[in-house]
Amino acid sequence: MALLRNIFKGGAAVPHRKNTAQKETLKMNVPEKVIIPMLQHIGAPCEPLVKKGDTVKVGQIIGNSDKFVSAPVHSSVSGTVTNIVPVLFPGGMQVTSVEITTDGMQEVHESVKPISYSSNKELLEAIRQSGLVGLGGAGFPTHVKLSPPPDKPVDTLIINAAECEPYITSDYREIIENSGNIIGGINILKELLKVKNVYIGIEDNKPEAIKVMTHLAEKIDDIKVIKLRSRYPQGAEKMLIYSITGRKVPPGKLPLDVGVIVMNVNSVSFVSEYIKTGMPLIKKRVTVDGSAVKNPSNVEILIGTPxxxxxxxxxxxxSEVHKVLMGGPMMGIAQHSLNLPVMKYTNALLAFGKEETETGEESPCIRCGRCVYACPMNLMPLYINLHALKENIDELEKYKPNDCIECGSCSYVCPAKRHLVQSIRLAKAQLRKAAAK
Ligand code: SF4
Ligand code: SF4
Incomplete structure (x- = not known):
């Protein structure tokens, strides 16, 4: 195991609350119906390939797009398509979604068979066909991430197992339950990318995971496990890259610009399993927790399950539920309906009662500077807040809200409970609107 050399600036010391870490993953039953959205990734939405009344099987492609930045979607069940409808998602976007009433048989589609490939091109096409997107919550299509342009050589692959958000333990459970698949996936990607260095980054609050991966990595050249400092947002790509390699991704640039690809540990593990079985992305391990949940657990869930x-x-x-989040408490998205489905990138579902959701009244900024100190992107959230509320576009541009990764550290530390992240999102929208004029 290698020791951490660099420590990113700022961040917040959030409580870990990894209540489900020691709980083995439970497999959930097949639901009566699933709702499968045609957009579960960053990029172009898919068009449905099925119509009402069609019968479908497990692993069958039911939506696809001819755009490169997109990922096909598959049926997670066998059954009958009972509706194709627009569904309102948080953020106000309507997404065409295929509703399937299940038959309980879970009959597997004939296209699902082990993958063989004889070139990188064929492997990348297979990964595209698997529907894989970043499983850590980002939802970026993996075949796109693994196709760096020739003018941006990559020498380093980082496996992100930091899992720095409170509550979430789905990556941790993957390491404990499926470490062999993680190593298998790393070997496939190492060969594909021809990288010199592979690092597995794990926060130091997960000693068992560090032990398991170190034991396996010791037997393989070029794979190093890095023990990361437990500080939020250690798992954000730019912070992780700096902590492990000392390379700084400039504002507005991507990991590729510093020769790095970062992959979530569950995504890497999936690649190995998919090559062995040919079963596309139809299920997810999700941490279900929060003060309002009776039995917090890690659950393997079919995508599309309400x-x-x-x-x-x-x-x-x-208790009475006051807030349901998809994702962690720092960056998760509030859900307005329990009829919404589990998506490819869902890694946690958290439900909270009244006490945890009462954050206190917003009061005037006292210029304490804590938000500036906490910002890992060297921004000045208090001034973005001020100018966004005044719609002062010229001033806003100076404070670079578009560099914000929306980690929430500034809001977390603010003693005045300023709604900093919301105002930064508002600032981004105001700049977009001004640029479109
Ligand atoms: S300004 Fe953005 S990047 Fe900086 S702490 Fe706040 S949310 Fe995080
Ligand atoms: S942390 Fe809050 S109160 Fe302190 S300077 Fe920032 S916005 Fe103002």
């Missing part, structure tokens, strides 16, 4: 069914599987709620 959130209500997931919470019911975890014993339901033990």
């Amino acid at each position: 959130l209500k069914d997931v919470f019911d599987f975890c014993g339901g709620f033990n």
Whole structure:
């Protein structure tokens, strides 16, 4: 195991609350129906390839796009398409979604068979066909990430197992339960990318995961496990790259610009499993937790399963629910309906009662500077907040809100409870609108 050399600036010391870390993953039953959105990734939405009344099988492609930055979607169940409807998602976007009533048989589609390939091109096409997107929550299509342009050589692959958000333990459980697949996936990607260095970054609050991966990595050249400092947002790509390699990704640039590709540990593991079985991305391990959940658990869930069914599987709620988040408490997205489905990139579902969601009244900024100190991107959130509220576009541009990674560290440390992240999102929208004029 290698020791951490660099420590990123700022961030926040958030409580870990990894309540489900020691709980083995439970497999959830097949729901009565699934709702499979045609957009579960960054990029172009898919068009449905099925129509109402069609029968479908497990692993069958039901939506695709001819755009490069996109990823096909598959049926996670066998059954009958009962509807194709627009579904309103958080953020106000309507997404065409295929509703399938399941038959309980889970009959596998004939296209699902082990993958063989004889070139990198064929492997990348297979990865595209698998529907894989960043499983750590980003949802970026993996075949795109693994296709760096020739003028941007990559020498380093980083496996992101930092899992710095409170509560979430789905990556941790992958390491404990499927470490062999992780190594298998790394070997496939190492060969594809021809990289010199592979690092597996794990926060130091997960000693068992560090032990497991170090034991396996010791037997393989060029793979090093890096023990990372537990500080939020250690798992954000730019912070992770700096912590492990000392390379700084400039504002507005990508990891590729400093010769690095970062892959989530579950995504890497999936590649190995997919090559062996040919089963595309139809299920996810999700951490289900929060003060309102009766039996917090890690659950393997078929994509498209309604959130209500997931919470019911975890014993339901033990108090009135005031907030449901998809993702962690720092960067997760509030859900307005329990009829919304589990998506490819869902890594956590958290439900909270009244006490945890009462954050206190917003009060005037006291110029304490804590938000500036906490910002890992060297921004001045207090001034972005000020100028966004005044719609002062010229001033806003100076404070570079577009460099914000929306990690939430500034809001977390602010004693005045300023809604800093919301105002930064507002600032970004104001700049977009001004640029479009
Ligand atoms: S300004 Fe953005 S990047 Fe900086 S702490 Fe706040 S949310 Fe994170
Ligand atoms: S942390 Fe809050 S109160 Fe302090 S300077 Fe920033 S916005 Fe103002």
